[in-house]
Each structure stands twice: as structure tokens, then as C-alpha cells.
């Protein structure tokens with residue numbers, strides 16, 4: 201049997217669900233937490249669809265044991281969550297006090313996950329920068345300060361949690377941080393050249409500067425981990441980038457062949473290959489910041505795996521002036537007027553699973569790194585307006601996961617892509633940033649009046665699928681039996 205080619209995922213494949221601190225925790229003024237840039241931003245008029253903020257969210261700071269029970273009932277192997285910087289260092293800076301109550305919260309969570317056999321997969325930064333750093337020196341725009349402060353924060357996390365956390369993600373989606381936060385101005389801190397949204401900001405330079413500084417902060421934190429912690433703690437560290445597959449709109453020459461590159465390569469190329477992509481250098485000229493030789497040495501190879509958040513596939517055409525998309529236009533409508541897939545509740549997402557398999561292949565060929573799919577999921581149209589019982593029959597989400605899990609399996613067993621883990625977004629409905637609570641991504645329904653959680657059909661599907669499609673761990677069965685003489 202030794203040579204049998206498996207049609208399943210390897211037995212140590214990690215799977216589970218993902219969340220992020222600001223989207224679930226609430227209790228924003230409890231146990232010494234400092235404000236994050238999302239606290240006040242989400243309270244400003246017009247910043248969230250329903251005008252609601254993150255003060256309660258899914259109340260997970262208080263209900264974390266319920267969340268843990270949910271994870272146990274789902275039988276997950278791993279849980280991806282993020283640490284709120286402003287709970288660990290309320291003001292954020294390297295000379296500011298550390299908050300032991302914040303440390304205790306995550307420490308408890310980690311201990312209890314491990315006690316239930318669930319492996320923590322921890323994001324250090326999922327968009328909730330301490331407001332103190334924004335006020336003090338302009339947050340991510342200030343390279344000299346922010347890189348040092350971020351590395352200091354990361355160091356505290358490695359010191360305090362690294363004996364138990366073996367999987368670290370430095371950042372979630374630098375592209376969203378820079379483009380939505382400093383280009384479109386729809387995410388905190390909401391800077392943009394659009395004066396109807398923001399009194400100051402420069403869309404032509406700030407996103408690229410912020411992206412650059414995030415890459416540096418990631419790289420120096422990763423260097424620190426690998427030099428001072430990795431050997432003793434035995435973990436790994438990487439970054440999570442967002443990117444979606446793109447197909448040519450039609451067979452005309454204007455149909456951009458370079459469609460999917462823009463959001464994918466801006467961050468991945470420097471981190472894995474050691475340089476910004478050529479098209480970006482040409483497009484931005486002197487507006488693209490440069491790395492010194494010393495910085496580049498730290499940046500190149502700074503992620504031990506490829507953390508990938510992906511949701512959809514776009515049809516893509518050359519033209520337009522959207523620099524954040526590399527001056528291509530996206531649509532879901534084919535030339536014959538049909539749609540690529542089922543439309544989700546949010547404009548940017550349609551269900552098209554073949555693109556997922558292609559993306560996995562593309563990234564693996566280009567970067568040759570093990571891949572963790574750190575987010576993948578779907579928001580069902582009008583789910584928010586349905587009574588609970590109806591929302592639990594989330595057929596469109598089940599269909600979405602049927603497609604992506606089968607693409608995942610094909611990529612691993614047929615194409616030989618080295619994929620080590622998969623996290624569906626999200627464990628439960630939660631604060632969906634600028635969409636407030638209107639858009640639901642959860643496999644668990646949350647009643648925001650009672651905070652009761654209800655598993656949707658998609659939760660059952662995902663859990664059952666992974667149970668059936670991962671190799672059984674025979675060694676653990678034999679370990680429980682009599683030992684060989």
C-alpha cells in the first residue's frame with residue numbers, strides 16, 4: 201500500500217475557520233484595551249452601511265468559551281484568530297506599558313484551544329492599529345516609527361505566546377490595508393484624495409507608502425522571530441495576502457492577460473522574489489518607494505509559506521485608470537451577457553470555483569512555497585433579511601464551498617500543489633467592516649439581539665467534507681493500542 205496515490209488530503213492537513221479581533225470581540229472598553237483606528241472610524245456617520253460599530257460585535261471577548269464549544273462541535277483541527285494590538289499595548293508604542301489583562305485573555309484562549317486539541321493559527325495584525333499611534337505620528341505612513349513599534353509588539357507576542365503558538369501570520373491583507381485605508385478611504389483610517397470622504401490624504405502616493413511600510417514591518421518581525429524564537433519555539437511565520445484569480449474577458453488582445461497580477465504581485469513579489477513587479481515600477485515611477493539593499497535582504501524570503509485569502513474570480517480587460525488593479529477593468533458579466541457565477545451579497549464576489557484551483561497552481565509555480573488558504577468564503581444575498589430558520593439553509597454558501605473544496609482537493613492530489621491548510625471565512629457572522637452587520641459571511645448564524653449562535657447548513661457541509669477527505673491518522677490509533685514488542 202506504500203505507493204498508493206492518495207485521493208485525499210494528507211493527514212496533517214490543517215482545517216478550520218477564521219475570525220479577526222475587531223470583527224468579533226466587542227468589549228472595546230474592557231480590561232484596559234486602548235482604542236484602535238476602527239473604534240472611532242466606524243462611529244463616524246456614513247462609514248458603515250448600517251451605521252453600527254464594533255463595540256459589541258459577536259461579544260466574543262465575553263463569550264469566547266461559547267466560540268470554543270462551537271469549534272469543538274465542528275471538529276476543527278485549527279482556529280485562525282487575531283490578536284488586538286491595543287489590548288496588548290493600549291497606546292501601541294515601544295515605550296508604552298504592556299497590559300497584562302490583554303495578555304491573559306489571549307493566553308487563556310490559547311490554553312483552552314490546545315486543551316481541546318485545536319491548533320491556534322494567529323494573526324498579529326488584522327487592521328486594528330492602536331489609535332494612539334495614528335494620533336502620535338500618522339500610523340502606517342511613518343516608516344521610522346511604525347516599523348519599530350510593530351516589531352516590538354510582535355516581540356511581546358512571541359515572548360508571551362510563542363511557547364504555545366506555532367503558526368504566526370504577521371499581517372492580514374496589506375493590499376486592503378493600503379488601498380481601502382488610504383486609496384478609497386473606505387476602511388480606517390479613511391484617508392483618500394476624495395475630499396467628500398476625507399479632508400486630507402493623497403491617493404496617488406499614500407497607499408504605496410503604507411504598503412511599503414507594512415512589508416518592512418512584516419519583514420523585520422519575521423527576521424526577529426526566525427533569529428531569536430524559531431529555534432527554541434519550533435514555529436513558523438508568514439504573511440497573508442489577498443488575491444483573486446482573473447480570466448480574460450474575451451479573446452481580443454485588449455483582454456488583459458496580466459489580469460490577476462495587480463493585487464497578487466505587489467506584495468508577493470518583493471516578499472518572495474525580492475523586487476517589486478516590473479509593471480508596478482513602470483506604472484508608478486518615482487511614486488513607488490524603494491528598498492535599500494539592506495532592507496531588501498531582510499524582505500526577500502521573509503515569509504516561510506504563502507498565506508492566501510481568496511474569494512472570487514474576475515473577468516478582466518485592459519484599460520481604465522484604476523492603479524490599484526494595475527489599470528485593468530473587472531467585470532463578472534461575460535460578453536454574451538451571462539454572469540460568471542452566483543452573485544454574493546457584496547458587489548465584489550461571485551462564486552466561480554475553477555478560478556480557485558487555477559490561482560493555487562499559479563501561486564505555487566511562481567513562488568514554490570507551501571500554501572495555507574487562510575480565508576475563503578461567501579456572503580449569501582439577503583441572508584440578513586431572512587428569519588433565522590431560513591438563513592440557516594444557506595444553499596448558495598454550501599454550493600460555494602462544494603466548489604472550492606473540490607478545487608482544493610484537485611489542486612493537491614491531481615496538480616501536486618503543496619497546500620497545508622484551509623480556513624473558511626468565517627466561523628460566524630460578524631462585523632463586516634464598512635458593511636457593518638449587513639453582510640454575513642459566517643457558517644454560523646449570529647442573532648445580534650441575543651448573541652445566540654446557530655450552525656448553518658454550510659457549517660455542516662464544510663465539517664463533513666474535511667472529515668471525509670483527510671487521510672485517517674493511523675499512527676494515533678495504533679499509539680492507543682498495545683505497543684510492539
Ligand code: PNW
Nearest residue numbers: 220372373376442509548575625632641
Ligand atoms: C477579507 N474586496 O477582506 C478580510 O480579511 C476579512 O476581515 C473580511 O471579513 C473578509 O475578507 C470578507 O470581506 C476583504 O473588496 C475585504 O475585494 C474586501 C475585499 C476582499 C477581502
